[in-house]
Amino acid sequence: MAEAHQAVAFQFTITPEGIDLQLSYQALNQIYLSGVRSWKKRVSRMRNSVIKGVYPASPSSWLFVVIAILATMYMRSDPSMGLIAKIQQHLPLSVILMSHYGGQTMVSALVFSTLLWLSLILTLRFCLKLLLSYHRWMFEQHGRVSTTTKVWVTLLRLLSGRKPLLYSYQTSLPHLPVPAIKDTLTRYLESVRPLLTGPEFERMSELANQFESTLGNRLQRYLKLKALWATNYVSDWWEEYIYLRSRSPIMVNSNYYGMDFLYVTPTAVQAARAGNTITALLLYRRKVNREELKPTRVPGTVIPLCAAQCERMFNTTRTPGDETDVLQHWQDSEFVAVYHRGRFFRLWVYRAGRLLCPREIEFQIQRILDDPSPPQPGEDKLGALTAGDRIPWSQMRKQYFSSGVNKRSLDAIERAAFFVTLDDEEQGMKGDDPAGNLDRYAKSLLHGKCYDRWFDKSFSIVIYKNGKNGLNAEHSWADAPTVAHLWEYTLATDAFQLGYTEDGHCKGEVDRSLPHPQRLLWDIPTETQVTSSLAVATALADNVDCHVFPFREFGKGRIKKLRISPDAFIQISLQLAYYRDRGGFCLTYEASMTRLFREGRTETVRSCSNESCAFVKALEGGEQCRRLFRLAAEKHQNLYRLAMTGAGIDRHLFCLYVVSKYLGVDSPFLKEVLSEPWRLSTSQTPIQQMELFDLKNHPDFISLGGGFGPVADDGYGVSYIIVGEDMINFHVSSKYSCSDTDSHRFGVQISQALQDILALLTPETKTASSNSKGPAQTQSKKLL
Incomplete structure (x- = not known):
């Protein structure tokens, strides 16, 4: 076959007359061009490494610093305050022998300029890292931006002015902080309060207090030591123990x-x-x-x-x-x-x-x-x-x-x-x-x-x-x-x-x-x-029961008119749907990202809260409970902000558990926490590049999003994507082997819950208080 011969660069046979060598010039040309492509990629990688290595400065800024230093020296001024002369004294002998006096001064000035330039880069990068470590903007009320945040926005824009490459910010991103163990335990107990009876909650509180006063602080010290040494104290263990070590x-x-x-x-x-x-x-x-x-x-x-x-x-x-x-x-x-x-x-x-x-x-x-x-x-x-x-x-x-x-x-x-x-x-x-x-x-x-x-x-x-x-x-x-x-x-x-x-x-x-x-x-x-x-x-x-349905009755456009976060609206609707489907509440997982930090992955938003449960119970009891819904929505948004800014619960507890296993010690509290089932696991798939889709001229090009399997044998997996202003696509999964779950039935409950909550809140649309707190995303758009 011709294509088989093209894959061979050369052939040779040994004959009585000697070696008969046949070259395929077409194949050699293919090899040459492929090698050129490979070298072009290497050069491109090297160039990008230099550009992102000096960010937020630029490689050309080195020339500016050199010219500025030489110009100052030409005016018979010493900008280095004697450092150039000291550098000249310590130049290698080979440089001194090859240069006359003026040349030695020039080389010394170049060395000083380069060192000054590198120092400026490190300073700028440190300043950018400090700026990116500020997260209070996310917690400020809509329309009430503090002076600190306004100054922060201005400085961040100044340092982010240059067009960055994909990885330019990597070395400037802050490290994920380790929360105080007391704060994590307090938030954990608050999250399980609506799911436990009085005696169960007292027992769990006692386990948490015992853990904090004995083993907890010891594990925390090891975790802080890792946080000082590692780029991210969670991600490597999360990848290894949650994913790669799973044998199923x-x-x-x-x-x-x-x-x-x-x-x-x-x-x-x-x-x-x-x-x-x-x-x-x-x-x-x-x-x-x-x-x-x-x-x-x-x-x-x-x-x-x-x-x-x-x-x-x-x-x-x-x-x-x-x-x-x-x-x-x-x-x-x-x-x-x-x-x-x-x-x-x-x-x-x-x-x-x-x-x-x-x-x-x-x-x-x-x-x-x-x-x-x-x-x-x-x-x-x-x-x-x-x-x-x-x-x-x-x-x-x-x-x-x-x-x-x-x-x-x-x-x-x-x-x-x-x-x-x-x-x-x-x-x-x-x-x-x-x-x-x-x-x-x-x-x-x-x-x-x-x-x-x-x-x-x-x-x-x-x-x-x-x-x-x-x-x-x-x-x-x-x-x-x-x-x-x-x-x-x-x-x-x-x-x-x-x-x-x-x-x-x-x-x-x-x-x-x-x-x-x-x-x-x-x-x-x-x-x-x-x-x-x-x-x-x-x-x-x-055994997997999948149900996908587009919810077309309304979308984020109607929800945002109520001055409510669409994600909070959907999450509370899921709580109402689950309560109607199963007659109670459950531990709920919502995925939140921690990519504000270097090598950040995800954190859990425990979206079943005291406030959301109070609202659901009041609504099912026939009460007019708009105020309770507002409290539940704001609570959810605050939980989401805490998770995004490194103050979540579950990754911290997970890492404490890993440390305990390395030390060979058992913690009844951590063991029980890590074994709790997530019967409702949820995730939003956000559209990140709206500029690629012209939904106005091409309204049919609507993304369906994606989904995943159920996490618990007796639970639901729910993924949703908010498309445009008027549609939300849902993906629901469960297992046929559980008689208490049904993906289609739960889908009907989700649709009804969304409509019931909107009907409850709609009369309030025109009289919504002007000082209502908006979602973090709305606040960020106003700010930045």
């Missing part, structure tokens, strides 16, 4: 999914949708590598968020181990791994250092779709190993994938930029049963057939037969907002920038001499762990 399946239990547009499928051609989606993802990777993405900020402000999670977005795989998994990341890869009807392929997306155009990638994908070859023995369900328990997968990997053809093929999957599944099913909302179709769409993205996704990859893209797409993301390397940012860019670039021809194909020309996608080869024995892993994964998948 990551499918459903950990991985989460993201969906396509609700109403629109840009093309019905599967290969074309794959071509544009893959191209958009690789364009995003290029922006990450070149640090061309703007740093993510708190909405409406100039306050940056940590971008460390972007570093492992591509070319990353979670590899199994007997005791703990490991995240492996490679600098770059020029191919993606593709699965179709039981076969695995390596698809090269670069040729001679050039990214293939969307039409060429579509052409290659179509070759895979048209390939009639059957799966090799044991190949078709191989992905089930990543869906089952981790220890059997680790043992299989050591036994069958540590050498030979299996290792080479596994390396191709794990080193790929990301994983692509060409699914032979059709998904989406359209059809005779749109509601049921959305539920099946969610289940397909969450677990598929349990063997047609590679759940260990940082993320896997799924392209369905009818052109619909979606993704499944592994959780240990990053949290949902990071993946959501990637997915927003991908959907917008696919639909609005790359586009399609009238017949639904990708734009561009095709080089038909492209080598065929490479089939990955396997040598898998008949008796393996694949069957048992698939059985475990199938049982887990069949």
Whole structure:
């Protein structure tokens, strides 16, 4: 085959006349161009390292300092106060011998200027770090901005004036503080008060007091020592013990999914949708590598968020181990791994250092779709190993994938930029049963057939037969907002920038001499762990009850007119819905980010509070309780602010527990706290790049958001995305094995709770007090 010969740079044979050497100049040219691309990337990385290394100054500011110092010296003034002369005395002998007197002075001045410049950079960076450590702005009342905050805003804008790269702020972000143990325990007891009876609360209070007076302070000292030494005292332990050390399946239990547009499928051609989606993802990777993405900020402000999670977005795989998994990341890869009807392929997306155009990638994908070859023995369900328990997968990997053809093929999957599944099913909302179709769409993205996704990859893209797409993301390397940012860019670039021809194909020309996608080869024995892993994964998948529904009655537009945070409104509605569904309250998890701090990830907002419970009980008792709702909403917002600013409860208690395990001591209090089930686990997926979506001219391009599996066997997982001004999309999950939960029933309760609370508050719209406190996001937009 011609493409096979193109892959060989040279051939030689030994004949009686000597060695016959044949060179393939085309292949050598490909190698040369690929090497040029690699060196360009290295130079770009070096340039970016210099630019972000001197931020908030610029490299050109060095020249300004040098000129200023030399100009001052020319005017016969010594700006260094004698330091230049001292530097001249200590110059190396080689410099002195090579320079005359004036040259020595010039070299000394350059050294002094450079040292002065570096000192200024460190000073500016220290000042920026101090400014970013100020969080009181988040707690100020709407319309009552203090003078301190106004000065802070001005200084922060001055120091953030230059156009930063993606990672420019990393070294200026403050470290996550360790809360006082007394404050954490007080907030914890307050959070469980509505969930415990009087005797139960007294017992828990006694355990907390005993912990504080005995073991707590000792553990706290170790934790503060770690906080002084480590960049973030939580994140490494959180990644290791919550994610990587878990031995249960990551499918459903950990991985989460993201969906396509609700109403629109840009093309019905599967290969074309794959071509544009893959191209958009690789364009995003290029922006990450070149640090061309703007740093993510708190909405409406100039306050940056940590971008460390972007570093492992591509070319990353979670590899199994007997005791703990490991995240492996490679600098770059020029191919993606593709699965179709039981076969695995390596698809090269670069040729001679050039990214293939969307039409060429579509052409290659179509070759895979048209390939009639059957799966090799044991190949078709191989992905089930990543869906089952981790220890059997680790043992299989050591036994069958540590050498030979299996290792080479596994390396191709794990080193790929990301994983692509060409699914032979059709998904989406359209059809005779749109509601049921959305539920099946969610289940397909969450677990598929349990063997047609590679759940260990940082993320896997799924392209369905009818052109619909979606993704499944592994959780240990990053949290949902990071993946959501990637997915927003991908959907917008696919639909609005790359586009399609009238017949639904990708734009561009095709080089038909492209080598065929490479089939990955396997040598898998008949008796393996694949069957048992698939059985475990199938049982887990069949037990998941998913329900996705767009709530169209109203959205954040109506809620904000009431001067209420949309998130607080939804969270209190979830409390009301759960109370009606289960007849009581439960420990509720809402994810909040801590990316105001370096390497920050998440914190828990315990959104079931005394105030929210009081409101729900009053409403169900038939009372007019608008005031109680306002108190509950403000309480929720305050809890959210505390979590964002490092004063949360759960990560601190988690780290204290880890320290206790390292010391080999038991704490009845920590053991009980860490074993409490989260029967209602919630998360908001915010739209971060509204500028990419023109909902006014393209109102049908509405994101469905994404979701996750239930955390507790007898609980609910709820994800929601606020779309535009008039819609909220909800994703609800539970387990069929629990007779007390039903995702569809809970969805109905959520819809009714939202409408009931709005009806309660609507008469107050025109008479709302002007001094009501607004949400942190509204306040930040007014400030910054």
